[in-house]
Amino acid sequence: MQRLWLKITGSYLILSIIFVFVLWFFISSIIQNTYKDMTEEHLIENAQLLTEVISLGGLDEDRELLNEWTSHFNEEITLRYTIIGKDGTVIADSESNIESMDNHIDRPEIDAVLVRNQDVGTSTRLSDTKDTSMMYVAIPVKADGEIIGAVRTSITTESIDNAISAIWTTLSAILFIILLVSVISAALLSYNITKPINRVINVTKRLQNKDYSARINADYSGEIGNLNTSVNALAASLQAHVNEIEESEKQLNSILSNxxxxxxxxxxxxxxxxxxxxxxxxxxxxxxxxxxxxxxxxxxxxxxxxxxxxxxxxxxxxxxxxxxxxxxxxxxxxxxxxxxxxxxxxxxxxxxxxDITAIRRLEKMRSEFVANVSHELKTPITSVKGFAETLLSGDVPDETTAKQFLQIIYDESERLNRLITDLLELSKIEKQAMPLKITEVNVNEIIHNSTQTISKFARDKNITLHMPDDSAGPVHVEADKDRLGQIVLNLVANAVNYTSDNGEIFINVEERTSKVVISVRDTGMGIPEESLDRLFERFYRVDKARSRHSGGTGLGLAIVKHLVESHDGKIFVKSVEGVGSTFTVELPKTQG
Incomplete structure (x- = not known):
């Protein structure tokens, strides 16, 4: 911005100097010519006056008296007067001795009036008598219409030059003052112009640096005011546009991130x-x-x-x-x-x-589920159908065999009933069609009540059940009493089914700060490591033959997992093949 101020001031200064110099030369030329013309007119007027005096006084006949009279002019005025006869002889002169003066017929101003009969003769040249540059003016002297001589007036050019120099000095001083005032005015004007422009530039630089709050707060009128208003409007529009872009970008980033x-x-x-x-x-x-x-x-x-x-x-x-x-x-x-x-x-x-991994896995599980259900239903249905056809055909040899066949049909029907019941219950749990009835229950009491139904099967296999220690007092938790009992029953029943004769099952309850941990550990056959991840899938069996022989449907652990998760809990399993398995259930003390 400083460069613009200097450019404007410098340009105005150069133009002012050129204008002043042109004006100076123009005025000085006019003054010089005018002054010379005025001096020439003054000389002519004095010559004419002298001519009239000569004609009226009859001095043209008495040359000695004329010379004496002319010599007195030098005492009063700065002009030089010379009277010349028709033949060019100097008759009288106000400054020089006529005896020493040459014939002036060849002088340009004399030649013009005496030889060429002009009304006025002028010349500026070096004087032979005074050895200085002078301006000469000559006019003819007439008597009865005839030219009888000439009167010449002259003045030194030095006096003219001195007068013109004085005029030039005054003129120069005036023009210098004009130039000085012009430069100061130009500087002030350029400063007043560049100052608001400088503010505009500062605002645009701030906008360029992404400071969209920049505004011009100065109040100007005219075009500068309109410019400030336009820049402020542009800045406001740009700020609004950038805010919209930033908001859109945030929305896009938020959408993409989530x-x-x-x-x-x-x-x-x-x-x-x-x-x-x-x-x-x-x-x-x-x-x-x-x-x-x-x-x-x-x-x-x-x-x-x-x-x-x-x-x-x-x-x-x-x-x-x-x-x-x-x-x-x-x-x-x-x-x-x-x-x-x-x-x-x-x-x-x-x-x-x-990511369709889960979808593909579900599709696979669905396909396996359909295959497993079909397989589980096919076996008992085939048995029921086969023995029923045998009974209907009358090929049964005795009543004992018939009762045996009917018992098999009954057992397979029970198995079908358990399978369908478990499927329906699992479906209801998954769909949350069976809301939990949350109450505060004693975990130790639930375990004792639930294991009573399975204790007979444990005694038949000579399996020892180690119950939780009640000496520490009751352990309370918020849960659905029936569902919690179902969880314990399924885990203990699985432990009894997969633990060989003379084995042991340990049931333990641990109360922690915000949760209760129930663990069921057996000394059974254990679970292979590769089966642990799929253990809670529907119909997944580690040993299908043994599971079917035990009467299981393959849905028990799946039901347990869903019941635990419906209580906002977690279930874990650790197992070593040939050593035993431990199922751990963590339940929060309170339901949110």
Whole structure:
């Protein structure tokens, strides 16, 4: 801004100097010419006056008297007077001795009036007598219409030059003052102009540095005021627009960050331009290793880089599934489509990744469930049908065999009933169609009551049940009394079923700060490590033959897991094959 102020002031100074010099030369030339013209007129007037005096006084006949009379002019005035005869002879002179003066017929001013008969003769030249530059004016002297001589007046040019110099000095002083005032005025004017412009520039710089609160607070009128108003309006509009962009960007980032699906934006050059947290989780890579990288580097391991290339080059949509095996196996549903800018100009491709691992697992579980249900139903139904057909055919040899067949039909029907009952109950629990009746219950009492129904089977196998120690007092928890009893009964029944004869089962209750821990440990056959993760799945059996022989439906642990989770609890299992298993249930003391 300082440079602009200097430019304006400097430009105005140069223009002022040029104008003053032009004006100075123009005025000085006019004054010089005017002064010379006035001096010449003055000389002519004096010459004419002398001519009249000569004519009226008859001095043209008495040359001696004329010379004497002319010599007195030098005492009163600065002009020089010379009277010259018709032949060029000097008759009289106010400053010089006429005896020493040459014939003046060849002088330019004399030649003009005596020889060429002009009314006025002028000349500026070096005087032969005084050896100085002088201005001469001559006019003819007439008598009876005839030229009888000439009168010449003259003045030194030095006096003219001195007068003009004095005028020039005064004029120069006046013009210098004008120049000085002009420069000061230009400086003030340029400062007043650049000051508001400087404020505008400062505001625009702050806007450039993303300070959108910058405003011009000065009050100006005219065009500067309009400029300030426009800049403030522009700043306000820009601030509002930036706020909208920032809000939209925050919304977009919030949406992308909270999406469970991965979103990836690839530009038209094949580099990843945008991604979200879900993509990081799927690919097990940080954003820094995804954003700015080529799509072949990022998605090459998934085997979908050729699909991305097809979308970018052919402007089509593609859909496929991709598998990831590290750090855990995932199945991703991949949708790839081109994305466009304004004017429908293609800018690259957008990739959406859906984790369908759970869906595929559920589909597999559903398929296995249908197969398991079919298998579980087929065996008893086949037995019932076969023995019923045998009885109906009359091929039973005796009543004892018939009763045996009927007992088998009854047992298989009971098994079918238990299976259907467990399926219906599990379905209700999963759908939360059986709301919990939460009350404060004594855990030790629930365990004692629940194990009474299973104690006979434990005695038949000579299995010792170690109950919780009641000496520490009752342990209370908020739970559904019947459901908690069902949890304990299922766990203890499983322990009895899978513990060999003469084994032991330990039931323990531990009260902690905010939860109660119930554990059931047996000395049975144990569970292989590879089966632990699937142990709570429906119809999953570690030993299918033994389980079926024990009369189990394969749904007990699945029911237990859902009942524990409905109480906001957790269930864990630890097992060593051939040593035994421990099932641990953690329940919060209070239900939220």
């Amino acid at each position: 999406l469970v699906s991965g979103v990836v934006l690839i530009d038209d050059k094949g580099f990843v331009d945008l991604t979200n947290h879900a993509t990081e989780r799927f690919l097990s890579k940080h954003t820094s290793k995804i954003t700015g990288k080529e799509y072949s580097y990022v998605f090459g391991p998934l085997g979908i880089d050729h699909l991305i290339e097809t979308v970018i080059e052919d402007n089509v949509k593609r859909h496929d599934e991709a598998h990831i095996y590290f750090p855990e196996e995932r199945i991703l549903d991949v949708h790839i489509a081109p994305y466009y800018s304004q004017g429908w100009q293609q800018r690259g491709a957008i990739i959406v990744l859906h």
